[in-house]
Amino acid sequence: MAGVSAACAEDAPGSDPLAVVDPSGAAVTSFPDLVAPTGEPGQEGLAAVRPEPGSVGVVPGPFDDRFTLDRLQVARGVVTGRLTVTSDVSDLLELEVVAGFYDAAGELIGTSSWVHHLDESAEHGHTGPPDESVSFRIVAPPALRERVTSAAVGVPVLVNE
Protein backbone atom coordinates (compact mmCIF):
# COMPACT_ATOMS: atom_id res chain seq x y z
CA MET A 1 0.00 0.00 0.00
CA ALA A 2 2.75 2.46 0.87
CA GLY A 3 4.44 1.92 -2.49
CA VAL A 4 1.26 2.48 -4.40
CA SER A 5 0.53 5.56 -2.38
CA ALA A 6 3.98 6.96 -3.16
CA ALA A 7 3.66 6.26 -6.86
CA CYS A 8 0.29 7.96 -6.97
CA ALA A 9 0.99 10.81 -4.59
CA GLU A 10 4.05 12.43 -6.13
CA ASP A 11 3.16 15.57 -8.09
CA ALA A 12 -0.45 14.48 -8.32
CA PRO A 13 -3.20 16.62 -6.87
CA GLY A 14 -5.14 15.13 -3.95
CA SER A 15 -4.06 11.75 -5.23
CA ASP A 16 -3.86 9.67 -2.05
CA PRO A 17 -7.44 8.63 -1.39
CA LEU A 18 -6.60 7.60 2.15
CA ALA A 19 -5.71 11.19 2.78
CA VAL A 20 -8.70 12.41 0.81
CA VAL A 21 -9.97 15.76 1.84
CA ASP A 22 -12.66 15.66 4.50
CA PRO A 23 -15.24 17.82 2.75
CA SER A 24 -17.02 18.53 6.01
CA GLY A 25 -13.91 20.34 7.20
CA ALA A 26 -12.98 22.04 3.96
CA ALA A 27 -15.44 24.92 4.16
CA VAL A 28 -13.98 27.88 6.04
CA THR A 29 -16.68 29.11 8.39
CA SER A 30 -14.95 30.96 11.20
CA PHE A 31 -12.57 33.90 11.40
CA PRO A 32 -11.04 34.28 14.87
CA ASP A 33 -9.66 37.77 14.27
CA LEU A 34 -12.89 39.18 12.86
CA VAL A 35 -15.08 41.09 15.27
CA ALA A 36 -18.73 40.40 14.49
CA PRO A 37 -20.69 43.60 13.88
CA THR A 38 -23.15 44.61 16.56
CA GLY A 39 -25.41 46.83 14.53
CA GLU A 40 -26.34 48.31 11.21
CA PRO A 41 -23.80 50.25 9.17
CA GLY A 42 -23.34 53.80 10.20
CA GLN A 43 -21.73 56.43 8.08
CA GLU A 44 -18.39 57.73 9.20
CA GLY A 45 -18.09 61.44 8.98
CA LEU A 46 -21.63 62.37 9.97
CA ALA A 47 -20.45 63.66 13.34
CA ALA A 48 -17.76 65.79 11.76
CA VAL A 49 -19.86 67.83 9.34
CA ARG A 50 -21.85 70.93 10.18
CA PRO A 51 -24.37 71.48 7.36
CA GLU A 52 -25.82 74.94 7.00
CA PRO A 53 -29.44 75.26 8.20
CA GLY A 54 -31.81 74.17 5.48
CA SER A 55 -29.14 72.27 3.57
CA VAL A 56 -28.26 68.61 3.01
CA GLY A 57 -24.55 67.76 3.01
CA VAL A 58 -22.93 64.63 1.59
CA VAL A 59 -20.31 62.68 3.53
CA PRO A 60 -17.74 60.52 1.72
CA GLY A 61 -18.20 56.76 1.47
CA PRO A 62 -16.68 53.74 -0.28
CA PHE A 63 -18.90 53.97 -3.39
CA ASP A 64 -18.89 57.68 -4.18
CA ASP A 65 -17.56 57.05 -7.68
CA ARG A 66 -20.56 54.87 -8.52
CA PHE A 67 -23.49 57.29 -8.16
CA THR A 68 -24.70 60.87 -8.25
CA LEU A 69 -27.11 62.55 -5.83
CA ASP A 70 -29.55 65.28 -6.68
CA ARG A 71 -32.88 66.77 -5.54
CA LEU A 72 -31.59 66.73 -1.95
CA GLN A 73 -33.97 68.52 0.42
CA VAL A 74 -34.65 68.59 4.15
CA ALA A 75 -37.89 69.83 5.63
CA ARG A 76 -39.74 69.09 8.86
CA GLY A 77 -37.31 66.37 9.81
CA VAL A 78 -37.49 64.52 6.50
CA VAL A 79 -34.68 64.17 3.97
CA THR A 80 -35.51 63.37 0.36
CA GLY A 81 -33.34 62.95 -2.69
CA ARG A 82 -32.57 60.94 -5.76
CA LEU A 83 -29.60 58.63 -6.27
CA THR A 84 -28.57 57.62 -9.79
CA VAL A 85 -26.18 54.71 -10.25
CA THR A 86 -23.60 55.59 -12.89
CA SER A 87 -21.33 52.55 -12.75
CA ASP A 88 -23.67 49.76 -13.85
CA VAL A 89 -26.87 49.19 -15.77
CA SER A 90 -27.72 45.85 -14.18
CA ASP A 91 -30.25 45.39 -11.38
CA LEU A 92 -29.66 47.33 -8.18
CA LEU A 93 -29.43 44.58 -5.55
CA GLU A 94 -28.62 46.53 -2.38
CA LEU A 95 -28.61 50.21 -1.46
CA GLU A 96 -28.56 51.92 1.90
CA VAL A 97 -28.58 55.68 2.37
CA VAL A 98 -27.83 56.86 5.90
CA ALA A 99 -28.90 60.34 7.00
CA GLY A 100 -27.65 62.40 9.89
CA PHE A 101 -29.93 65.06 11.34
CA TYR A 102 -28.58 68.28 12.89
CA ASP A 103 -29.99 70.96 15.14
CA ALA A 104 -29.70 74.70 14.77
CA ALA A 105 -26.25 74.63 16.35
CA GLY A 106 -25.06 72.13 13.76
CA GLU A 107 -24.85 69.29 16.27
CA LEU A 108 -25.66 65.76 15.11
CA ILE A 109 -28.75 64.72 17.05
CA GLY A 110 -29.78 61.48 15.35
CA THR A 111 -29.52 59.19 12.34
CA SER A 112 -31.85 57.11 10.26
CA SER A 113 -31.57 55.19 7.02
CA TRP A 114 -33.37 54.19 3.82
CA VAL A 115 -32.83 50.69 2.47
CA HIS A 116 -33.41 49.10 -0.93
CA HIS A 117 -33.07 45.32 -1.21
CA LEU A 118 -34.00 43.40 -4.36
CA ASP A 119 -35.47 40.02 -3.50
CA GLU A 120 -34.26 37.90 -6.40
CA SER A 121 -36.57 35.07 -5.42
CA ALA A 122 -39.71 37.18 -5.77
CA GLU A 123 -41.61 37.62 -9.01
CA HIS A 124 -40.68 40.95 -10.50
CA GLY A 125 -43.76 41.46 -12.60
CA HIS A 126 -43.52 43.17 -15.92
CA THR A 127 -40.49 45.41 -15.91
CA GLY A 128 -38.44 47.05 -18.56
CA PRO A 129 -34.74 47.81 -18.46
CA PRO A 130 -33.28 48.37 -14.99
CA ASP A 131 -33.93 51.90 -13.71
CA GLU A 132 -30.68 53.55 -12.75
CA SER A 133 -32.33 56.12 -10.43
CA VAL A 134 -34.00 55.61 -7.08
CA SER A 135 -35.76 58.20 -4.95
CA PHE A 136 -35.37 57.98 -1.21
CA ARG A 137 -37.11 59.49 1.82
CA ILE A 138 -35.51 59.32 5.26
CA VAL A 139 -37.45 60.38 8.34
CA ALA A 140 -35.80 61.54 11.54
CA PRO A 141 -36.82 59.78 14.77
CA PRO A 142 -40.15 61.30 15.89
CA ALA A 143 -38.79 62.88 19.07
CA LEU A 144 -36.18 64.80 17.11
CA ARG A 145 -38.09 66.05 14.13
CA GLU A 146 -38.93 69.47 15.44
CA ARG A 147 -35.26 70.21 16.20
CA VAL A 148 -33.91 69.22 12.77
CA THR A 149 -32.65 72.15 10.72
CA SER A 150 -30.19 70.42 8.39
CA ALA A 151 -29.04 66.97 7.31
CA ALA A 152 -26.22 65.03 5.70
CA VAL A 153 -26.31 61.75 3.80
CA GLY A 154 -23.88 58.99 2.94
CA VAL A 155 -24.00 55.58 1.22
CA PRO A 156 -22.37 52.67 3.09
CA VAL A 157 -24.01 49.86 1.05
CA LEU A 158 -24.30 49.63 -2.75
CA VAL A 159 -24.34 46.46 -4.86
CA ASN A 160 -25.34 46.02 -8.49
CA GLU A 161 -26.01 42.65 -10.09
Added chain:
Amino acid sequence: MRTPARGTAALLTLALAAGLAGSAGIAQAQDKGSHDDSRRIKNVIYLLGDGMGRTHVTAARERYYGAAGNLVMETLPAVGQISTYAVQQGSGQPGEAGFVPNLVTDSASAATAWSSGVKTYNAALGVDAKGTVVPTLMELAHQSGLRTGNVSTAEITDATPAGQMSHVLLRGCQGPSYSAAACQNTSLVGTLPTSDVRVTPVADQIARNQTADVILGGGLSRFDAADETALESNGYDVLGSPASQTVATKTDLAGASSDKVFALFNKGNLTIEKFKRENPASVQAQEPDLAAMTTKAIQLLSSGKKGFYLQVEGALIDKRSHANDAGQTLEEMKAFDEAVRVAKEFAAKDGHTLVVVTADHECAGFNIIEKGTFTNAEATTPPANVDSGNTANSSTPPRATGGTKDPARAAFAPATFRTPDDAAGVLDGSADASLWLTYLSGNHTGADVPVFAYGPGSDELEGSIDNTDLFDIVGDALRLTS
Protein backbone atom coordinates in the same frame (compact mmCIF):
# COMPACT_ATOMS: atom_id res chain seq x y z
CA MET B 1 -26.96 13.15 -18.84
CA ARG B 2 -24.57 12.38 -16.00
CA THR B 3 -26.04 11.51 -12.60
CA PRO B 4 -23.03 11.76 -10.36
CA ALA B 5 -23.19 12.03 -6.61
CA ARG B 6 -23.28 15.59 -5.47
CA GLY B 7 -24.05 17.79 -2.50
CA THR B 8 -22.71 17.93 1.01
CA ALA B 9 -24.24 14.64 2.10
CA ALA B 10 -22.78 12.95 -0.92
CA LEU B 11 -19.35 14.40 -0.24
CA LEU B 12 -19.44 13.17 3.35
CA THR B 13 -20.48 9.76 2.10
CA LEU B 14 -17.59 9.77 -0.33
CA ALA B 15 -15.11 10.71 2.38
CA LEU B 16 -16.30 7.94 4.66
CA ALA B 17 -16.34 5.45 1.82
CA ALA B 18 -12.80 6.35 0.87
CA GLY B 19 -11.71 5.78 4.44
CA LEU B 20 -13.55 2.51 4.89
CA ALA B 21 -12.83 1.06 1.46
CA GLY B 22 -9.27 2.23 1.13
CA SER B 23 -8.03 -0.54 -1.07
CA ALA B 24 -10.71 0.10 -3.66
CA GLY B 25 -9.92 3.82 -3.68
CA ILE B 26 -6.19 3.19 -4.04
CA ALA B 27 -6.81 0.77 -6.86
CA GLN B 28 -8.76 3.43 -8.69
CA ALA B 29 -6.01 6.00 -8.19
CA GLN B 30 -3.44 3.49 -9.36
CA ASP B 31 -5.40 2.89 -12.54
CA LYS B 32 -5.58 6.57 -13.34
CA GLY B 33 -2.14 7.52 -12.13
CA SER B 34 0.46 4.93 -12.99
CA HIS B 35 -0.94 3.07 -15.97
CA ASP B 36 -1.97 6.05 -18.12
CA ASP B 37 0.34 8.93 -17.41
CA SER B 38 -0.79 10.77 -20.52
CA ARG B 39 -4.20 11.29 -18.91
CA ARG B 40 -2.87 12.31 -15.50
CA ILE B 41 -4.28 15.70 -14.64
CA LYS B 42 -2.21 17.92 -12.40
CA ASN B 43 -3.84 21.27 -13.04
CA VAL B 44 -7.25 22.60 -14.00
CA ILE B 45 -7.76 26.02 -15.54
CA TYR B 46 -11.47 26.88 -15.53
CA LEU B 47 -12.39 29.90 -17.64
CA LEU B 48 -15.83 31.38 -17.30
CA GLY B 49 -17.31 33.88 -19.74
CA ASP B 50 -20.07 35.44 -17.68
CA GLY B 51 -23.21 35.79 -19.79
CA MET B 52 -21.54 34.12 -22.76
CA GLY B 53 -24.10 32.31 -24.83
CA ARG B 54 -23.56 30.40 -28.05
CA THR B 55 -24.33 33.49 -30.12
CA HIS B 56 -21.79 35.57 -28.22
CA VAL B 57 -19.16 33.06 -29.38
CA THR B 58 -20.35 33.05 -32.98
CA ALA B 59 -20.62 36.82 -33.18
CA ALA B 60 -17.13 37.34 -31.78
CA ARG B 61 -15.72 34.79 -34.19
CA GLU B 62 -17.29 36.47 -37.18
CA ARG B 63 -16.28 39.91 -36.00
CA TYR B 64 -12.62 39.12 -35.44
CA TYR B 65 -11.83 36.11 -37.61
CA GLY B 66 -14.50 36.01 -40.30
CA ALA B 67 -17.16 33.44 -41.00
CA ALA B 68 -14.64 30.68 -41.67
CA GLY B 69 -12.39 31.56 -38.75
CA ASN B 70 -12.42 30.40 -35.13
CA LEU B 71 -12.01 31.87 -31.73
CA VAL B 72 -9.32 30.09 -29.70
CA MET B 73 -12.00 28.47 -27.56
CA GLU B 74 -13.55 26.99 -30.69
CA THR B 75 -10.30 25.15 -31.44
CA LEU B 76 -10.55 23.17 -28.22
CA PRO B 77 -11.48 19.63 -29.25
CA ALA B 78 -14.17 18.76 -26.72
CA VAL B 79 -17.47 20.55 -27.18
CA GLY B 80 -20.71 20.24 -25.27
CA GLN B 81 -23.61 22.20 -23.84
CA ILE B 82 -24.66 22.85 -20.29
CA SER B 83 -28.04 23.35 -18.68
CA THR B 84 -28.00 26.19 -16.20
CA TYR B 85 -31.31 26.28 -14.34
CA ALA B 86 -31.42 27.19 -10.66
CA VAL B 87 -34.01 26.26 -8.03
CA GLN B 88 -36.30 28.25 -5.79
CA GLN B 89 -35.40 28.98 -2.21
CA GLY B 90 -36.12 25.97 -0.02
CA SER B 91 -36.27 23.62 -2.98
CA GLY B 92 -35.04 20.07 -2.94
CA GLN B 93 -32.32 18.99 -5.35
CA PRO B 94 -33.32 17.51 -8.74
CA GLY B 95 -34.94 14.15 -8.12
CA GLU B 96 -35.71 14.97 -4.48
CA ALA B 97 -39.04 15.86 -2.94
CA GLY B 98 -39.93 19.51 -3.18
CA PHE B 99 -37.84 20.17 -6.26
CA VAL B 100 -38.90 23.55 -7.72
CA PRO B 101 -36.74 24.73 -10.62
CA ASN B 102 -36.14 28.32 -11.64
CA LEU B 103 -35.41 28.25 -15.34
CA VAL B 104 -33.27 31.40 -15.42
CA THR B 105 -30.27 31.46 -13.15
CA ASP B 106 -28.17 34.30 -11.89
CA SER B 107 -24.40 34.24 -11.57
CA ALA B 108 -24.52 33.33 -7.89
CA SER B 109 -26.53 30.13 -8.08
CA ALA B 110 -24.65 29.13 -11.22
CA ALA B 111 -21.32 29.65 -9.46
CA THR B 112 -22.52 27.53 -6.55
CA ALA B 113 -23.56 24.78 -8.96
CA TRP B 114 -20.09 24.27 -10.41
CA SER B 115 -18.19 25.22 -7.25
CA SER B 116 -20.16 23.07 -4.81
CA GLY B 117 -22.18 20.67 -6.96
CA VAL B 118 -25.61 21.70 -5.71
CA LYS B 119 -28.54 23.58 -7.17
CA THR B 120 -29.45 26.61 -5.15
CA TYR B 121 -31.55 29.76 -5.33
CA ASN B 122 -30.55 32.91 -7.17
CA ALA B 123 -28.34 35.10 -4.96
CA ALA B 124 -26.95 32.20 -2.90
CA LEU B 125 -23.20 31.56 -2.75
CA GLY B 126 -21.67 28.46 -1.18
CA VAL B 127 -24.96 27.40 0.42
CA ASP B 128 -27.63 25.04 -0.83
CA ALA B 129 -31.26 25.95 -1.38
CA LYS B 130 -32.03 25.44 2.29
CA GLY B 131 -29.20 27.69 3.42
CA THR B 132 -26.72 24.99 4.49
CA VAL B 133 -23.04 25.67 3.89
CA VAL B 134 -21.50 23.47 1.21
CA PRO B 135 -17.73 23.27 0.59
CA THR B 136 -16.35 24.57 -2.68
CA LEU B 137 -13.90 22.95 -5.06
CA MET B 138 -11.39 25.68 -4.33
CA GLU B 139 -11.63 24.96 -0.60
CA LEU B 140 -11.20 21.25 -1.27
CA ALA B 141 -8.25 21.97 -3.52
CA HIS B 142 -6.64 24.25 -0.97
CA GLN B 143 -7.12 21.73 1.80
CA SER B 144 -5.53 18.98 -0.28
CA GLY B 145 -2.43 21.05 -0.88
CA LEU B 146 -3.03 22.32 -4.39
CA ARG B 147 -2.21 25.92 -5.20
CA THR B 148 -5.32 27.93 -6.01
CA GLY B 149 -6.08 31.10 -7.96
CA ASN B 150 -9.14 33.28 -8.55
CA VAL B 151 -9.06 35.92 -11.29
CA SER B 152 -11.87 38.16 -12.53
CA THR B 153 -12.54 41.40 -14.35
CA ALA B 154 -15.38 42.03 -11.88
CA GLU B 155 -15.17 42.98 -8.24
CA ILE B 156 -13.59 39.95 -6.61
CA THR B 157 -16.52 39.90 -4.18
CA ASP B 158 -18.95 39.50 -7.07
CA ALA B 159 -20.83 36.25 -7.53
CA THR B 160 -18.58 34.25 -9.86
CA PRO B 161 -15.27 34.62 -8.02
CA ALA B 162 -17.00 34.70 -4.62
CA GLY B 163 -18.73 31.39 -5.35
CA GLN B 164 -15.40 29.62 -4.92
CA MET B 165 -14.23 31.40 -1.79
CA SER B 166 -17.16 32.43 0.39
CA HIS B 167 -20.47 31.26 1.83
CA VAL B 168 -23.32 33.77 2.02
CA LEU B 169 -27.09 33.59 1.89
CA LEU B 170 -27.24 36.67 -0.33
CA ARG B 171 -24.70 37.78 -2.93
CA GLY B 172 -25.27 41.42 -1.98
CA CYS B 173 -23.50 40.84 1.35
CA GLN B 174 -20.21 41.94 -0.12
CA GLY B 175 -18.81 44.57 2.23
CA PRO B 176 -17.15 46.62 3.42
CA SER B 177 -20.08 46.89 5.85
CA TYR B 178 -22.49 44.29 7.14
CA SER B 179 -26.15 45.21 6.91
CA ALA B 180 -29.14 43.08 7.82
CA ALA B 181 -30.94 43.94 4.60
CA ALA B 182 -28.02 42.89 2.42
CA CYS B 183 -26.89 39.87 4.45
CA GLN B 184 -29.76 38.22 6.33
CA ASN B 185 -32.25 35.89 4.65
CA THR B 186 -34.81 35.66 7.40
CA SER B 187 -37.46 33.95 5.29
CA LEU B 188 -35.13 30.98 4.81
CA VAL B 189 -33.22 30.53 8.06
CA GLY B 190 -34.46 33.24 10.43
CA THR B 191 -32.12 35.89 11.80
CA LEU B 192 -28.60 34.58 12.20
CA PRO B 193 -26.00 35.93 14.65
CA THR B 194 -23.59 38.23 12.85
CA SER B 195 -20.78 35.82 13.70
CA ASP B 196 -22.30 33.24 11.33
CA VAL B 197 -20.29 32.90 8.12
CA ARG B 198 -23.46 33.02 6.05
CA VAL B 199 -24.02 36.67 6.99
CA THR B 200 -20.35 37.68 7.03
CA PRO B 201 -19.50 40.06 4.18
CA VAL B 202 -17.72 38.34 1.32
CA ALA B 203 -14.76 40.72 1.49
CA ASP B 204 -14.15 39.83 5.14
CA GLN B 205 -14.21 36.14 4.24
CA ILE B 206 -11.87 36.48 1.28
CA ALA B 207 -9.37 38.47 3.32
CA ARG B 208 -9.20 35.76 5.99
CA ASN B 209 -10.00 32.31 4.64
CA GLN B 210 -6.84 31.86 2.51
CA THR B 211 -8.85 29.72 0.08
CA ALA B 212 -7.23 31.32 -2.96
CA ASP B 213 -3.48 31.85 -3.02
CA VAL B 214 -3.61 34.29 -5.93
CA ILE B 215 -6.46 36.79 -6.07
CA LEU B 216 -6.58 39.26 -8.96
CA GLY B 217 -9.45 41.50 -10.04
CA GLY B 218 -11.47 44.55 -9.00
CA GLY B 219 -13.51 45.69 -6.03
CA LEU B 220 -11.00 47.49 -3.82
CA SER B 221 -13.87 49.53 -2.30
CA ARG B 222 -15.12 46.40 -0.55
CA PHE B 223 -11.92 45.97 1.47
CA ASP B 224 -10.58 48.05 4.34
CA ALA B 225 -7.54 48.46 6.57
CA ALA B 226 -8.45 45.50 8.77
CA ASP B 227 -8.68 43.31 5.68
CA GLU B 228 -5.26 44.44 4.54
CA THR B 229 -3.82 43.57 7.95
CA ALA B 230 -5.47 40.14 7.82
CA LEU B 231 -4.14 39.45 4.32
CA GLU B 232 -0.60 40.44 5.22
CA SER B 233 -0.63 38.43 8.42
CA ASN B 234 -1.66 35.42 6.31
CA GLY B 235 1.37 35.87 4.09
CA TYR B 236 -0.13 37.66 1.10
CA ASP B 237 1.87 40.16 -0.90
CA VAL B 238 -0.79 42.90 -1.12
CA LEU B 239 -0.28 45.03 -4.21
CA GLY B 240 -1.80 48.49 -3.87
CA SER B 241 -3.55 49.11 -0.55
CA PRO B 242 -7.07 48.55 0.75
CA ALA B 243 -6.25 50.76 3.72
CA SER B 244 -5.47 53.79 1.57
CA GLN B 245 -7.71 52.67 -1.30
CA THR B 246 -4.73 52.68 -3.68
CA VAL B 247 -5.32 50.35 -6.61
CA ALA B 248 -2.61 48.05 -7.92
CA THR B 249 -1.34 48.48 -11.50
CA LYS B 250 -0.22 46.18 -14.27
CA THR B 251 3.34 47.20 -13.48
CA ASP B 252 2.84 46.04 -9.89
CA LEU B 253 1.49 42.76 -11.19
CA ALA B 254 4.39 42.20 -13.54
CA GLY B 255 6.79 42.51 -10.62
CA ALA B 256 4.97 40.13 -8.29
CA SER B 257 6.72 36.89 -7.42
CA SER B 258 5.33 35.72 -4.09
CA ASP B 259 3.44 32.50 -3.52
CA LYS B 260 0.41 34.45 -2.34
CA VAL B 261 -0.63 37.63 -4.10
CA PHE B 262 -3.66 39.86 -3.58
CA ALA B 263 -4.06 42.60 -6.20
CA LEU B 264 -7.12 44.67 -7.05
CA PHE B 265 -6.81 47.07 -9.97
CA ASN B 266 -10.03 49.08 -9.66
CA LYS B 267 -12.27 50.16 -6.82
CA GLY B 268 -15.17 48.62 -8.74
CA ASN B 269 -15.25 46.37 -11.79
CA LEU B 270 -12.26 46.59 -14.10
CA THR B 271 -12.54 48.97 -17.03
CA ILE B 272 -13.84 47.73 -20.34
CA GLU B 273 -11.26 47.00 -23.02
CA LYS B 274 -12.84 49.38 -25.54
CA PHE B 275 -12.22 52.37 -23.27
CA LYS B 276 -8.65 51.33 -22.48
CA ARG B 277 -7.93 50.85 -26.16
CA GLU B 278 -9.33 54.24 -27.08
CA ASN B 279 -7.68 56.02 -24.13
CA PRO B 280 -4.19 54.55 -23.77
CA ALA B 281 -2.97 57.43 -21.61
CA SER B 282 -5.79 57.09 -19.08
CA VAL B 283 -5.39 55.84 -15.52
CA GLN B 284 -7.61 52.93 -16.41
CA ALA B 285 -5.15 51.82 -19.08
CA GLN B 286 -2.88 50.84 -16.18
CA GLU B 287 -5.22 47.95 -15.41
CA PRO B 288 -3.98 44.60 -16.72
CA ASP B 289 -6.21 42.77 -19.16
CA LEU B 290 -7.55 39.30 -18.49
CA ALA B 291 -4.83 37.59 -20.52
CA ALA B 292 -2.12 39.34 -18.49
CA MET B 293 -3.76 38.38 -15.21
CA THR B 294 -4.13 34.78 -16.40
CA THR B 295 -0.50 34.63 -17.50
CA LYS B 296 0.68 35.90 -14.15
CA ALA B 297 -1.61 33.67 -12.15
CA ILE B 298 -0.36 30.59 -14.00
CA GLN B 299 3.24 31.68 -13.47
CA LEU B 300 2.72 32.10 -9.74
CA LEU B 301 0.69 28.92 -9.28
CA SER B 302 2.65 26.51 -11.45
CA SER B 303 5.59 26.59 -9.08
CA GLY B 304 3.73 24.22 -6.76
CA LYS B 305 4.60 20.53 -6.85
CA LYS B 306 1.08 19.24 -6.35
CA GLY B 307 -0.60 21.22 -9.11
CA PHE B 308 -3.09 24.03 -9.15
CA TYR B 309 -6.72 24.96 -9.67
CA LEU B 310 -7.29 28.33 -11.31
CA GLN B 311 -10.61 30.01 -12.08
CA VAL B 312 -10.61 32.92 -14.55
CA GLU B 313 -13.70 35.00 -15.22
CA GLY B 314 -14.37 37.37 -18.12
CA ALA B 315 -17.10 39.23 -16.26
CA LEU B 316 -17.70 42.22 -18.47
CA ILE B 317 -19.28 40.17 -21.27
CA ASP B 318 -22.33 39.95 -19.04
CA LYS B 319 -22.22 43.49 -17.73
CA ARG B 320 -22.05 45.00 -21.19
CA SER B 321 -24.69 42.58 -22.47
CA HIS B 322 -27.01 43.90 -19.75
CA ALA B 323 -26.33 47.30 -21.30
CA ASN B 324 -27.14 45.93 -24.78
CA ASP B 325 -23.84 47.33 -26.05
CA ALA B 326 -22.72 44.99 -28.79
CA GLY B 327 -19.43 46.79 -29.46
CA GLN B 328 -18.28 46.52 -25.87
CA THR B 329 -19.60 42.96 -25.60
CA LEU B 330 -17.60 41.86 -28.61
CA GLU B 331 -14.38 43.38 -27.28
CA GLU B 332 -14.85 41.70 -23.93
CA MET B 333 -15.39 38.40 -25.74
CA LYS B 334 -12.12 38.93 -27.57
CA ALA B 335 -10.31 39.74 -24.33
CA PHE B 336 -11.74 36.61 -22.72
CA ASP B 337 -10.68 34.50 -25.70
CA GLU B 338 -7.13 35.83 -25.37
CA ALA B 339 -7.12 34.52 -21.82
CA VAL B 340 -8.25 31.16 -23.22
CA ARG B 341 -5.26 31.35 -25.57
CA VAL B 342 -2.93 31.76 -22.59
CA ALA B 343 -4.47 28.76 -20.86
CA LYS B 344 -4.38 26.57 -23.96
CA GLU B 345 -0.74 27.41 -24.70
CA PHE B 346 0.25 26.54 -21.15
CA ALA B 347 -1.72 23.31 -21.26
CA ALA B 348 -0.18 22.33 -24.60
CA LYS B 349 3.32 22.65 -23.15
CA ASP B 350 2.48 21.18 -19.76
CA GLY B 351 0.59 18.12 -20.96
CA HIS B 352 -1.21 17.53 -17.66
CA THR B 353 -3.61 20.42 -17.55
CA LEU B 354 -7.34 20.29 -18.20
CA VAL B 355 -8.71 23.53 -19.62
CA VAL B 356 -12.47 24.10 -19.37
CA VAL B 357 -14.17 27.10 -21.00
CA THR B 358 -17.84 27.76 -20.37
CA ALA B 359 -20.41 30.24 -19.08
CA ASP B 360 -22.81 30.59 -16.19
CA HIS B 361 -25.79 31.69 -18.29
CA GLU B 362 -26.65 33.57 -21.44
CA CYS B 363 -27.27 37.27 -21.09
CA ALA B 364 -29.74 39.44 -22.96
CA GLY B 365 -30.82 37.12 -25.75
CA PHE B 366 -28.05 38.15 -28.12
CA ASN B 367 -28.92 37.46 -31.75
CA ILE B 368 -27.38 37.62 -35.19
CA ILE B 369 -30.11 38.66 -37.58
CA GLU B 370 -30.38 38.84 -41.29
CA LYS B 371 -28.70 41.84 -42.78
CA GLY B 372 -31.14 44.61 -43.47
CA THR B 373 -33.82 43.41 -41.05
CA PHE B 374 -35.01 44.77 -37.73
CA THR B 375 -36.71 43.33 -34.65
CA ASN B 376 -39.71 44.47 -32.64
CA ALA B 377 -39.43 45.38 -28.97
CA GLU B 378 -42.02 46.11 -26.31
CA ALA B 379 -40.15 48.59 -24.20
CA THR B 380 -40.16 52.25 -25.05
CA THR B 381 -36.40 52.57 -24.78
CA PRO B 382 -33.51 50.11 -24.64
CA PRO B 383 -31.29 49.97 -21.55
CA ALA B 384 -29.44 53.18 -21.00
CA ASN B 385 -25.74 53.17 -21.67
CA VAL B 386 -24.81 56.71 -20.79
CA ASP B 387 -23.03 56.69 -17.43
CA SER B 388 -22.43 60.23 -16.27
CA GLY B 389 -20.14 59.20 -13.43
CA ASN B 390 -18.20 56.43 -15.15
CA THR B 391 -17.75 57.71 -18.66
CA ALA B 392 -15.67 54.65 -19.51
CA ASN B 393 -18.96 52.82 -20.00
CA SER B 394 -20.62 55.44 -22.15
CA SER B 395 -20.80 54.54 -25.78
CA THR B 396 -23.17 54.35 -28.64
CA PRO B 397 -22.93 51.11 -30.57
CA PRO B 398 -22.78 51.73 -34.31
CA ARG B 399 -26.37 51.20 -35.41
CA ALA B 400 -27.83 50.90 -38.83
CA THR B 401 -29.83 53.96 -39.78
CA GLY B 402 -32.77 54.09 -42.09
CA GLY B 403 -35.18 51.31 -42.83
CA THR B 404 -36.69 51.04 -39.34
CA LYS B 405 -40.44 50.54 -39.40
CA ASP B 406 -40.83 53.23 -36.75
CA PRO B 407 -38.20 55.98 -36.85
CA ALA B 408 -39.06 56.86 -33.26
CA ARG B 409 -37.68 53.47 -32.20
CA ALA B 410 -34.35 53.90 -33.91
CA ALA B 411 -32.64 53.25 -30.60
CA PHE B 412 -33.57 49.61 -31.00
CA ALA B 413 -31.99 49.38 -34.42
CA PRO B 414 -29.48 46.57 -34.78
CA ALA B 415 -25.85 47.35 -34.16
CA THR B 416 -23.83 46.56 -37.26
CA PHE B 417 -20.17 45.60 -37.51
CA ARG B 418 -17.83 44.85 -40.36
CA THR B 419 -16.02 41.50 -40.43
CA PRO B 420 -12.76 40.47 -42.13
CA ASP B 421 -14.87 39.13 -44.98
CA ASP B 422 -16.23 42.59 -45.81
CA ALA B 423 -14.62 44.71 -48.47
CA ALA B 424 -12.20 47.36 -47.32
CA GLY B 425 -14.09 50.56 -46.68
CA VAL B 426 -17.19 48.94 -45.24
CA LEU B 427 -17.73 50.66 -41.92
CA ASP B 428 -19.19 49.66 -38.56
CA GLY B 429 -22.67 51.10 -38.28
CA SER B 430 -23.35 51.00 -41.99
CA ALA B 431 -26.02 48.96 -43.67
CA ASP B 432 -23.27 47.33 -45.74
CA ALA B 433 -21.58 45.75 -42.72
CA SER B 434 -22.16 41.99 -42.56
CA LEU B 435 -22.70 41.41 -38.86
CA TRP B 436 -26.07 42.64 -37.61
CA LEU B 437 -26.58 42.16 -33.86
CA THR B 438 -29.54 42.74 -31.62
CA TYR B 439 -30.68 41.97 -28.08
CA LEU B 440 -33.90 40.48 -26.72
CA SER B 441 -33.75 42.31 -23.36
CA GLY B 442 -31.40 43.57 -20.67
CA ASN B 443 -31.67 40.42 -18.56
CA HIS B 444 -30.41 36.84 -18.37
CA THR B 445 -32.00 34.04 -20.40
CA GLY B 446 -32.41 30.35 -19.73
CA ALA B 447 -30.58 29.08 -22.78
CA ASP B 448 -28.06 26.28 -22.39
CA VAL B 449 -24.48 27.52 -22.68
CA PRO B 450 -21.54 26.07 -24.60
CA VAL B 451 -18.56 24.33 -23.05
CA PHE B 452 -15.19 23.76 -24.69
CA ALA B 453 -12.37 21.72 -23.19
CA TYR B 454 -8.78 20.73 -23.86
CA GLY B 455 -6.35 18.31 -22.32
CA PRO B 456 -6.60 15.03 -20.45
CA GLY B 457 -10.12 14.30 -19.31
CA SER B 458 -11.62 16.83 -21.70
CA ASP B 459 -13.87 14.16 -23.23
CA GLU B 460 -15.87 14.28 -20.00
CA LEU B 461 -17.23 17.65 -21.16
CA GLU B 462 -18.67 16.38 -24.43
CA GLY B 463 -22.39 16.06 -24.88
CA SER B 464 -25.14 17.55 -22.75
CA ILE B 465 -24.48 17.98 -19.06
CA ASP B 466 -25.77 20.05 -16.17
CA ASN B 467 -23.78 22.80 -14.50
CA THR B 468 -23.60 20.77 -11.27
CA ASP B 469 -21.81 18.05 -13.24
CA LEU B 470 -18.89 20.45 -13.62
CA PHE B 471 -18.21 20.05 -9.90
CA ASP B 472 -17.84 16.29 -10.27
CA ILE B 473 -15.81 16.49 -13.46
CA VAL B 474 -13.27 18.96 -12.08
CA GLY B 475 -13.32 17.36 -8.67
CA ASP B 476 -12.62 13.95 -10.13
CA ALA B 477 -9.91 15.38 -12.37
CA LEU B 478 -8.08 16.78 -9.37
CA ARG B 479 -8.87 13.71 -7.25
CA LEU B 480 -10.72 15.82 -4.74
CA THR B 481 -13.95 13.86 -4.92
CA SER B 482 -14.50 10.30 -6.07
